Amino acid sequence: MNNEKALVWFRRDLRDNDHAALSAALADGQAVYCAFVFDSEILDALPSKHDRRVHFIRESLLELDAALRAKGGGLIVRHGRATEEIPGLAHQLGVKTVFANRDYEPAAKRRDAEVAARLAAFGIAFVHMKDQAIFDGHEVLTQAGKPFSVFTPYKNAWLKRLTAADCASWPDQGRYAGGELAGVPGLDEIGFKTTDLAELGIRPGMSGARALWEEFAAGRIQRYGALRDFPAIKGVSYLSVHLRFGTLSIRELVRTALASGADTWLSELIWRDFYFMILDHFPHVVGHAFKPDYDAIQWESWSAGYAAWCQGRTGYPLVDAGMRQLNHCGWMHNRLRMIVASFLTKDLGLDWRLGEKYFAEQLNDFDLSANNGGWQWASSSGCDAQPYFRIFNPVTQSEKFDPEGSFIRRYVPELAKLANKYIHAPWQMGRGEQEALGVVIGRDYPAPLVDHGRAREKTLARYAVVKKAV
Structure with missing residues (x-):
């Protein structure tokens, strides 16, 4: 029997089945330890200690740990810098190899390079798998x-x-090792608080x-x-x-x-x-336009406009409904992601990186690659993006994709009494109708931040700097 040992480092792959790194480790005939690190370098940068993603991870780890224990193993969970915890744990356990699934984010690649170097100093191999x-x-x-x-x-x-x-599917037959199985720490032990996952119906x-x-x-x-x-x-x-x-x-x-x-x-x-x-x-897309010419665009500086967009107070009902959905539950429908992104960049004239950052903070499903790609698509600065002159009209988009105003009424309840013909552009109601419904524009619901037609002309002028590159 092979007496050598391996360590599988779980990251964004919190399952015990069809798992490339786990399967590769087990196939080697080694006794396999499993570990997860609550990486303090990532956690310390989060703006809130009520982060649904951390809660989601913790609950998912409980289930993963139970599944691994049923197979004779279990999950070793550490809290600290992954660049220190994984090499230290691997050396402590006396493993021959550390297996992990590849991550494509620039920061993760730098982290993995540092881990590989520290493991090599102990004579331990680091094997990446595609998963x-x-x-x-x-x-x-x-x-x-x-x-x-x-x-x-x-x-x-x-x-x-x-x-x-x-x-x-990858098979998962082999020998597991128990190790120092202290269980999964509580959120409070890593400095975080319980969130509203259950209330929102989010099952990790x-x-x-x-x-x-x-x-x-x-x-x-x-x-x-x-x-x-x-x-x-x-x-x-x-x-x-x-x-x-x-x-x-x-x-x-x-x-x-x-x-x-x-x-x-x-x-x-x-x-x-x-x-x-x-x-x-193309790692330069983190912080820069995929198409370098688009970095020359001069964006507006409008903190009040940005705040209104974040709060779902732009005066455009479908835009506001999308942003309020995001703020309420940490998720937004994909069509609305495109609409609100177009509105931020091409109606308000604000830098796509502001929206990318806000989404990164709010989205339960935040993934750097997709979030960056989506924002650059909307702002026309990315690969295969919509042309700069394609600018979503927030009213016609609303009429087309929420024709009865059902979604708007759910997330912008102050407009619930409006007839369908006004729900998409409530400022078109007469003052008397507004008074009768108790929805006075500018008092009960914001007036539009911008006129879409005029904003469109300003955007076309703003993007003139990159016309030759298109």
Whole structure:
């Protein structure tokens, strides 16, 4: 029997099944320890100690620990700098190899390089596995051998390369080691507070992911293309937070999408790989435009406008409903993410990085690659972005995607009494009607921050600096 030992470092992959790093460690015949680090470098930078994501992780770890214990193992949980905790733990346990799944964020890559160097000093190998993406690195390239910067050709190449083996599940048979199993610390032990996950119906862990996935796959997945743009309708999967923290496997989702003929939903999963690839190959997108010419744009300096956008007080009902949904539950419907991002950058003329930062603080499913990609798409500064002259009209978008005003009424209740013809642009009501309904614009609900038509002209002028680059 192989008496050597290995350590699997869990990060954004909080499950015990179809797990590339875990499977690779077990396949080596080594006794496998499992660990997670509440990384103080990440936690200390969070603006609030009531962070739903930390709570979600902690609850998911409880379930993961129980699942690993049922297999003879368990989870060693540490709190500190991962760059110190993982090498120290690996050395203490006397392992030969540390296994982890790849992360594509620049900070994570720097962290992993430091961990690898410290492990090497102990004579311990560090093995990275591909897990959160179907393809990564140099697996999908242009005919010239370069990374793609346009989605559709990337998608076509992705699909052409895909085989059954690429989305097959990883086995998990092997020997687990128990180690120093002190259990998962409480939130208070790592300096955080309980949040409202249960009140919001957010169920963490593998079981939460499985329940959502089975419900979606049983029927809605085939209607996703028809329903996905309407925020008042239950049309999307709501799996984004589970994909972010890896409580279910991307490979299972791709297999089901292919088997169901759910091409539109499969495209969304490919977009996820695409943005991982962009972040991996073009790390300058963190803080800078993918297209450097767009860094020359002169944005407005308007703190009151930004605050109104954050609070859902812009005077445009669907924009405000989307922002209030985000503030209430840490999630926003994807169509609304595009609308509110377009409004911030092209109606208010504010820097896309302000919106990117606010989303990063608020979203339960915050993922740097997708968040950065989405914001750069909306501001026209990113790869394969919408043209700078394409500017969403917040009123027509509202009329098209929330025609009865159902979503607006849910999140902007002060407008609940308005007739459908006014719900999208309440300032068009006469003063008498406003008084009669108790919704006086400027008193009970804000007047529009900007006139969309005039704002559009200002945006076209603002983007003139990059016209030649388009």
